[in-house]
Amino acid sequence: MPNLIKSVRGTRDLLPPDTETWNSLDAIAREVFGLYSFQEIRTPVIEDLQLFQRSVGEDTDVVGKEMFAWEDRTRAQSEKGQWLALRPENTAGVVRAYIEHKLWERPGLQRFYYIGPQFRRERPQKGRYRQFYQIGAEVIGPTSAGSESPAVDAEVLEMLAMLLERLGIQGWTLQLNSVGCASDRPKYLEVLRAALKDVVDKMCVDCQRRAVTNPLRVLDCKVPEDQPIIEKLPRQADYLDEDCRRHFAEVQKILTAVDVPFVLNHRLVRGFDYYTRTAFEFTHGLLGAQNAILGGGRYDGLSEALSGPPAPGIGFAIGEDRLVMTLQEISKAASKTPDVYVAPLGAGMNVAAAQLARELRRNGVIVTMGDETFKLKKSLETASKLAARFALIVGENEVNSGQFALKNLARGEQISVARAELPSRIIGSSQGGSSLR
Numbered sequence: 001m002p003n004l005i006k007s008v009r010g011t012r013d014l015l016p017p018d019t020e021t022w023n024s025l026d027a028i029a030r031e032v033f034g035l036y037s038f039q040e041i042r043t044p045v046i047e048d049l050q051l052f053q054r055s056v057g058e059d060t061d062v063v064g065k066e067m068f069a070w071e072d073r074t075r076a077q078s079e080k081g082q083w084l085a086l087r088p089e090n091t092a093g094v095v096r097a098y099i100e101h102k103l104w105e106r107p108g109l110q111r112f113y114y115i116g117p118q119f120r121r122e123r124p125q126k127g128r129y130r131q132f133y134q135i136g137a138e139v140i141g142p143t144s145a146g147s148e149s150p151a152v153d154a155e156v157l158e159m160l161a162m163l164l165e166r167l168g169i170q171g172w173t174l175q176l177n178s179v180g181c182a183s184d185r186p187k188y189l190e191v192l193r194a195a196l197k198d199v200v201d202k203m204c205v206d207c208q209r210r211a212v213t214n215p216l217r218v219l220d221c222k223v224p225e226d227q228p229i230i231e232k233l234p235r236q237a238d239y240l241d242e243d244c245r246r247h248f249a250e251v252q253k254i255l256t257a258v259d260v261p262f263v264l265n266h267r268l269v270r271g272f273d274y275y276t277r278t279a280f281e282f283t284h285g286l287l288g289a290q291n292a293i294l295g296g297g298r299y300d301g302l303s304e305a306l307s308g309p310p311a312p313g314i315g316f317a318i319g320e321d322r323l324v325m326t327l328q329e330i331s332k333a334a335s336k337t338p339d340v341y342v343a344p345l346g347a348g349m350n351v352a353a354a355q356l357a358r359e360l361r362r363n364g365v366i367v368t369m370g371d372e373t374f375k376l377k378k379s380l381e382t383a384s385k386l387a388a389r390f391a392l393i394v395g396e397n398e399v400n401s402g403q404f405a406l407k408n409l410a411r412g413e414q415i416s417v418a419r420a421e422l423p424s425r426i427i428g429s430s431q432g433g434s435s436l437r
């Protein structure tokens, strides 16, 4: 028998009913983008490899290590082919299209959004795939159309807050930084390199490599032993030139005025060479290690790096796989299984059970109620089906004595507990219970 053919490592099938979730996310994103006058752009999945080398940068992990690229020979084998790549991100493709179609000839700023697959040969893990999906947006145009204005940065971030709100995602953190620009970055790199010289031999091997190839990435290191060293390194914020400093202050002022909360993170550097000035990520605590739902920032020099006219821009990309995961985690947390199933036992016991349930809920216990018409067996079966951790029996004897039979359904043990101690017995024994309580 020939081997079974399986999906390729790091890729996955999206099946119904999950595809419904993906489609409704796309629909909500399109609706919100519409409110802000963004229109859809679709660029090819395959691009010239050079596009990413000249934009994202050859020394970055994404281009240096993670590209799906190949030499494409359309003519004779002997002829030199063209190096093509599956896109690892979509900003470079959008800016290429802006230049190729002379989109600056259209009035005002160009506001584009895209939804589609991206490819990176990363080590797959939860929330990290080799084919993943992004919902992204870019604003780009001549400076005369206002493309450099801090108001654009704030508008893009406010749009993201609106989108997450529409999707029902709360509890996110907007991390914000300014990574400087062509005029102040060389000075910062110089002092950073000098500071690294003295400490780099005490750092991890990755940092030793980064210190040579791309020192800014040292700030991104997650190795615990390196953290005290990194905290003492010079900060970009102290080397911003006057224009960048004012720009960043204005972005923060508008965000505060429109009620978009943020935290400043001076170590947020982002992975690509094209970033200038405002850089940001939205993270979510329910996501675990890969906690960035989205990332983005300004790229004021990117068009010129691709031989286009000056065309400052800013944008972001949401990892749709992670957005779906966040929504699933949120709904899991919301539809928590009951702590206790309260089982009234015998005619007339619904009243006493209702009183007890109210007491428990006031103390933060999640309660599901049975009914006095249920036999004990039926109550216990229902409690198990609902995956309640305990069943609490409320019969006449229990109410009169003030001592209640509390059955741990997983272990099958039953103990007698005084009324006042019920909440602490039930919550106190919660194993891996919700951290939201």
Ligand code: HAM
Pocket (backbone or CB within 6 Å): 088, 089, 090, 091, 120, 122, 127, 128, 129, 130, 132, 133, 134, 136, 137, 138, 271, 292, 293, 294, 295, 296, 297, 298, 314, 315, 316, 317, 318, 319, 320, 321, 322
């Ligand atoms: P990025 O930070 O590389 O930025 O990716 C954006 C988001 O895509 C990440 O925050 C994450 O949610 C998701 N993502 C990245 N890699 C993976 C992966 N292997 N598996 C699952 N999700 C992933 C960009 O791509 C920039 N083009 C964003 C941008 C637009 N900057 C300016 N304009």
